[in-house]
Every structure is written in C-alpha cells, then in structure tokens.
Amino acid sequence: NAGVTQTPKFRILKIGQSMTLQCTQDMNHNYMYWYRQDPGMGLKLIYYSVGAGITDKGEVPNGYNVSRSTTEDFPLRLELAAPSQTSVYFCASSHGTGYNEQFFGPGTRLTVL
Amino acid sequence: EDKVVQSPLSLVVHEGDTVTLNCSYEVTNFRSLLWYKQEKKAPTFLFMLTSSGIEKKSGRLSSILDKKELFSILNITATQTGDSAVYLCAVTIEPSNTGNQFYFGTGTSLTVIP
Numbered sequence: 001n002a003g004v005t006q007t008p009k010f011r012i013l014k015i016g017q018s019m020t021l022q023c024t025q026d027m028n029h030n031y032m033y034w035y036r037q038d039p040g041m042g043l044k045l046i047y048y049s050v051g052a053g054i055t056d057k058g059e060v061p062n063g064y065n066v067s068r069s070t071t072e073d074f075p076l077r078l079e080l081a082a083p084s085q086t087s088v089y090f091c092a093s094s095h096g097t098g099y100n101e102q103f104f105g106p107g108t109r110l111t112v113l
Numbered sequence: 114e115d116k117v118v119q120s121p122l123s124l125v126v127h128e129g130d131t132v133t134l135n136c137s138y139e140v141t142n143f144r145s146l147l148w149y150k151q152e153k154k155a156p157t158f159l160f161m162l163t164s165s166g167i168e169k170k171s172g173r174l175s176s177i178l179d180k181k182e183l184f185s186i187l188n189i190t191a192t193q194t195g196d197s198a199v200y201l202c203a204v205t206i207e208p209s210n211t212g213n214q215f216y217f218g219t220g221t222s223l224t225v226i227p
Contacts, residue, residue, distance in 0.1 A: 031214065042201065042219035043156075050212075058213065090155060094215070101147050102203070102215060104155035 002026050004105035006091050012111045013081040021076040021108050023091030029103075030096035032074040034058075034066065036087040037107075043090065049074055050096060081112045116140070117204050119218035127226050130192050134221045136202030137184040144214070146178055146185050149201040151220070156201055159187075192225045199223070 007022045025032065030051050035043040045058030049068040063085060065077040074093075078085060088109050092102040116139045126132055136146065145163045149156035160169045162178035162185055169176050173192075178185045189196055199220040206214055 033213075033215070035217075040222070043217045045213065045215075045217075048213050056213070096214070101158045101161055102156075103158075106155050 004091055004093055004103050006089075006105035006108050008108060009106065010109045012113060013078075014113060015081060015083065017081050018077070018079050019081070019110075021078075021089055021091075021110075023074045023076070023105060024072050025074075025091075025093040025103070026072065027093060027095075027103065028071060029093035030071070031094045032068065033092045033094075033102065034064070034074070034076045035090045035092065036060065036085075037090060038087050046076065046089075078110075083112050086110060086112045117202055117216050117218040119200075119202050119221050121221060122219070123222040123224070125224045125226060126192055128192060128194060130225075131188065131190045132192060132223060134187040134189075134200050134202075134223070135184060136187070136218055138202075138204045138216075139183065140204050140206050140216060142207040143180065144205045144207050147203045147205065148176055148185075148187050149203065150198045151201055152198040159200075189223075192223075194225050194227055197223060197225045 004025045033048045034046040044060045047066040049055045052071050055066050088107045090107050091105040094102045118137050120135045147161050148159040160176045165180040173190045176187045199222050201220045202218040204216050
C-alpha cells in the first residue's frame with residue numbers, strides 16, 4: 001500500500017509556463033483534495049473531489065484546474081504559472097464516509113521565477 | 114461561514130515544559146475534530162475526537178473535546194525537541210453529496226529549545 005503519492009517532489013517553473021502535478025492514491029478513497037501551503041501558513045484548499053467525475057472549488061482555485069477521471073488519480077494543472085503560485089502543494093485523500101482522517105502525500109515544492 | 118481558529122499562533126518553550134494548544138470551531142453539522150503534526154513535510158495524523166469529555170492519549174500527548182463550548186485542547190507534557198512542529202487542527206462536518214468535509218485551522222508553531 002503506497003498510500004498517497006505525488007510527483008514531482010520539486011519543480012522550478014518560469015513565469016507563464018504550465019505544468020501538471022500528479023496525485024495518485026491506492027486506498028480506494030472517494031474524496032481527494034489539493035492544498036497549498038505557503039511558508040509559515042496553514043493549508044489552503046484549492047480544489048476537491050468527492051468521486052470520479054465530480055470536482056469543486058475550494059478556497060483558492062484561481063490559476064488552477066483539476067480533473068478526476070478515475071478514483072485513483074487527481075491531477076492539478078497550472079496553466080500560466082505566476083510567482084504567487086510558489087508554494088508547497090499537498091494532495092490528500094479520505095474515505096468520505098464514516099469517521100476517518102485525511103491521508104497526505106509527501107508534497108510538491110514549486111518555485112515560479 | 115465555517116471556521117476553525119487555533120491559538121496561540123506560535124509558542125517557544127524549553128525542554129521539559131508542558132504546553133496546551135487550543136482549537137475552537139464554528140461549523141454546521143459537526144462530525145469530528147482531528148489533530149495533525151507537521152514537521153517540514155506532510156501532516157501526520159495524531160488524534161480524532163468525536164465525543165465530549167473523553168480524553169485521547171498517546172504517550173506524552175493527550176487531547177480532549179468540548180462539544181458544548183466548541184473547542185479542543187492538545188496537551189504535550191515533558192516536551193522534547195522532537196515535538197517542535199506545526200500542530201494543525203481540522204474539523205469535519207457531516208458528509209453531503211458534493212460538499213467539502215474538512216476545515217483546517219492555520220496551525221500552532223511549537224518550538225522546543227534544549
């Protein structure tokens with residue numbers, strides 16, 4: 001059981017470039033989430049999904065897009081990178097029913113120059 | 114609007130001290146409260162609390178929930194340098210068809226000095 005995996009671990013982008021952050025979970029969780037965490041700050045929810053084919057905006061969705069074509073995968077797309085998107089990005093998943101916690105991936109550290 | 118507030122924002126203590134971290138919340142359809150520890154990497158799960166007055170304990174860490182006053186505390190006794198981390202509180206609400214269930218506070222940064 002790998003849990004939640006994220007790739008890449010680190011990335012440097014130039015302003016205006018695009019990239020996709022990958023997230024995969026092997027726990028058959030319905031719910032998946034993308035957070036960003038700026039230095040010294042808490043987690044801010046970007047997008048979440050309650051199941052394949054269903055996504056919704058969180059607190060800070062501007063500049064990002066997501067898709068959920070399978071239960072396992074929840075990629076996050078940055079279309080036109082800006083310095084304000086420099087952050088650590090965490091993907092998480094949870095079962096969605098019952099009393100359960102979120103499981104987090106190891107994070108992707110993104111720098112936009 | 115649903116809200117989770119943690120205090121203090123940061124704390125510096127000496128090894129051996131006891132600390133109390135606070136988390137208050139205002140949400141509709143409360144389900145559970147969770148504590149996570151984050152040490153410069155992904156958050157790791159500590160406790161889940163669903164019932165008032167029942168203490169959860171793991172070694173030197175303990176936590177309790179008060180559903181009437183809408184808060185929880187996380188206690189760490191005999192602190193060690195390895196306890197230095199950001200402690201995150203999250204509240205979950207009853208699941209709906211399309212709603213987000215998890216609401217995080219901004220965290221308390223704890224630094225333990227040798």
